[in-house]
Amino acid sequence: MTASERIAGTVANYVDERTGAAKWMKKNLTKVFPDHWSFLLGEIALYSFVILLLSGTFLTFWFDPSQREVIYDGSYAPLKGLEMSAAYASTLDISFEIRGGLLMRQIHHWAALIFMAAIVVHLMRVYFTGAFRKPREFNWIIGVGLLTLGIVEGFLGYSLPDDLLSGTGIRIAEAIIQALPVVGSYLAFFTFGGAFPGEAFIPRIYTVHVLLLPGAFLALITVHLMLVWYQKHTQYPGPGRTEKNVVGYPLFPVYMAKAGGFFFIVFGVTAFLGAVASINPIWLYGPYTPGQISAGSQPDWYMGWLDGLVRMAPPLETYLFGRTISWNILIPGLIVPGILFTGMALYPFIESWMTGDKREHHLLDRPRNAPNRTALGVMSLTFMLVALINGGNDIIAITFDLSINQIMWFSRIGIFVLPPLAFVITKRLCLSLQRADRDLVLHGRETGRLVMMPHGEFVEVHEPISPEKAWLLTQHEQNPPLALEEIDLRGVRRPGVLKNKLRARLSKAHAVAIPKVTAEDLKAIENH
């Protein structure tokens, strides 16, 4: 036993005698994680969050969250002598007086954009592979919560420097609050400590941005990860992989090295972006005043779809009994996002209701084998994309020599037409892919080699695929739609006929599939 082993042993003994950690560690160090690049998307989000905590802490050392007016006297000449808030001035100081301050600001902002992008692609992976199914519905809901919190947290961070762009963003947020029926103007005055912009908002959102929401994030992320840990990771289907096992690499040392290494990669890439690409150049925006505005005032991308929806909203307001309801703000700003996010959060339950499937699922679906779900996902993404495009319509117009009016009309019509179209196309595409899978299993791989038959006909030689591949293409379940009789066994009409009819229809739509190849099919071919 070497000296270092002796010391390690002593320490381990000390800790274990007090915590009993050895048993737990023993069990968990050998925990197995399946390896797939798409399982790392959530990790990108997690690591970005850590980067945000680190870089954010750095920024708090100098940031002064105050709307007190000061005269700028820093080294950035084009703003020298101007009146501005202490928040804006201290952000300028972080950028130009503190060495590495601008780098940290840029890392913080890039990390925020990566955080949100990673959450979205992670969500897409989980959705399209059906990883949200039992027993992981709670984690899906936590994930939707994290996405929502991320949007809010990001927006608050974007608002803190009190530059012209962020002030414009706050102005719009204030208008949304103010538009709430009955309580709107009261809530707005409470939030801003009086009339907009007041002097209270930035100090308040600072506390929310650096304390309240990060705390909520930490709690939710902890539960999110603990559930992943406890429930064990899902895995893609393949030979030897079943609903009952996990095939992968042990936590220690392989997964630890890979995951740990990946943290440094994410940090490195974020730092690289912070080094080479300017983000949120607040010194160019100037300090906020409500009388100024810049062309192309946009939010960060994760709010862009919301801005796009607001832009395309119809000019509708209702005036009743001396009261105003601003549908042009409420519909795109609250109602539609509310429906979208609630629907997203409830989707696992909706799907299980449609299919009647109450079993656990640890093997992931190939997206093509769940055409209805995949099509619904692409449909939602199409909706978001149209909204996002409209959110940048002015930049698109000037870049590609188009008209904002044309893009707006395209979006207004497209938001209704394109998502259903995307649904139909995706569903058909999925079924075509299923058909292709079936052909592949039945007839093998096309080799591209042509052979002339004795009677002069040319045929392409097909090579049978490996048993592993054949298994991968046929392992999925194909369940029949729910049989929901209107009349029960005793001949009495069931209650809730309409609901059942809807459920039966949805279930039928969900079960549409190209029959997969069975062993009998293969035998039939061999005998042929």
Place this chain on the structure above:
Amino acid sequence: MSNEIEAIKDPGLPAHVHRRADTDPKAALKAERQVAILFLLSALGTLTLIGSYFFIPQDAFIFFPVLGNTNAHQLFLGLGMAASLFFIGMGAIHWAKTLMPDEEVIIQRHEFRSEDEDRADLIATAKAGAAAAGLGRRSLIKRSLALSLGLVGLSPLILLRDLGPLPGDELKKTSWKAGTRLVTDPGDRPIRADDLEVGAVAQTLPQIGEGVHRKLSDIGKDAVLLIRLRPEEFNLDAERLSWTHEGIIAFSKICSHMGCAVALYEQQTKHLLCPCHQSTFDVTRAAKVIFGPSARPLPQLAITVDSEGYLIAKQPFSEPVGPSFWERSS
């Protein structure tokens, strides 16, 4: 359930394929060196960071294609940091991939559902506990507890009341009064009607006393855009026409949709465009909305000139400016 028909058989986990480094000591040595080189690159990155921090002045610039003339301090600080982190990650992953065991491991999943026995035990325990506490019987305690818990929830709401004042009529009024002069923003100079040519615009605010500090919350309601057209270009009713002065028309610059500054004036079309959500207003028709999400015209400020020829407000705004709110009557 669905597998009544015989499915194709699972061939089982494919046989493990050894890596070169597993079988060839030379390959292993090579991989080890590669890992070491990656870690050394990271060290080099940190040195770059330290060097840039202390030795590159903050106002040094360097030209890079694509980036342009870039601040060298910030760039090398960042690149050093990026390299120091990135290569640690590369090294660790390369190490894990090439040298650590890559034999697939299979573990079994456990069922999450508790055993029936455990469930029954839990229910019994819960019932016993509830009975011992008298939850079922002592309804007085239950109800008073519910009441107190409900009320406790109110206290944070009450305590937050002082977050801000009540809106009162703050949203409905601005600083404009009959006779208030319009002054330039920035500059605070009063404006004569003659100062504006046809086709000219001016950003204005109400005049305030010398040395009085203008609050942002006032600018947020008071900002006014002056535009001069030829009088015959107007298409206004008599009242609105009387609010103009020799072709000069004044509108609140705060968008009636969400409060952005609407000031994109197109001289040829006489349209005002809001850059935030692209509501478009026709100046000749009292800022009628002709495109975009805004539901109301921009409020028009009635103007005239005073005895010295300076532009003044004839009367306060006749309606609240800015975005809509519940208490707004139209």
Place this chain on the structure above:
Amino acid sequence: MKRLSQFRRHRIVAPLLLVLALLSIGTTFSIAGAATGEPITAAERSALIDEGQRIFLKGCSSCHGINLEGSAIAPALIGVGAASVDFQVGTGRMPVADMSVQIARKDPVYNEKQVEALAVYVASLALGPEIPGEEHLNYERDGSTAEGGELFRTNCAMCHNFAGQGGALTQGKYAPTVMGVKARHIYEVMVTGPQSMPVFSDKTITPEEKLSIIKWIKAAEAEPQLGGASLGRVGPVTEGLLVWTLGLGLLVGVAVWLAMKAR
């Protein structure tokens, strides 16, 4: 000035103004002098006017009319002033190459001298905003960058963007970038308000303030990249684009490599 600008587009006044202007040729020396910065003689001046008229008749009159009276497709030029001509022709906007929603900046067709002749000719027929002389364009000396920035953000940024990169207007029109525009042309543009742009009067934005704006624009133009590639200085749209392409691209690339089995 105000009366003039109100009436200058009336058809009836056009011939009247023409006569008036021709009579006042001798009194408007300063217009021509301003363009070059040095006084010229009456003879040089009338030669310039002749030259300008020749160019005008050949290159401009088919749309703007022989007497500057305009036509269905082009505005009258009576009273637009030398500044307007210098800007429109000097930045290549005129003569128009294609009649789209907006006339774009391009390489000028005429050289400096020809532009000057045209400007003097048009201005000789009716008064209008003059070309600012070089001595009036010393923005380095007379302007203030910070004040210019504030003015720019209040008066210009809503169309031309916070960094002067340009922005979209309605129906496919746009506010062009103000980067790489000569100080003289920037000045002229504020005084004359070409195309969609409104006029910014000398009383509401004084000549000194205009110089401050120019100084700020020039500072923005010369500003190096303080935080790396500028991404076009158009705000969060390009930042979002970069994060979804380069940022996520790099990270997913590494993730794929990480999960790939080593050989």
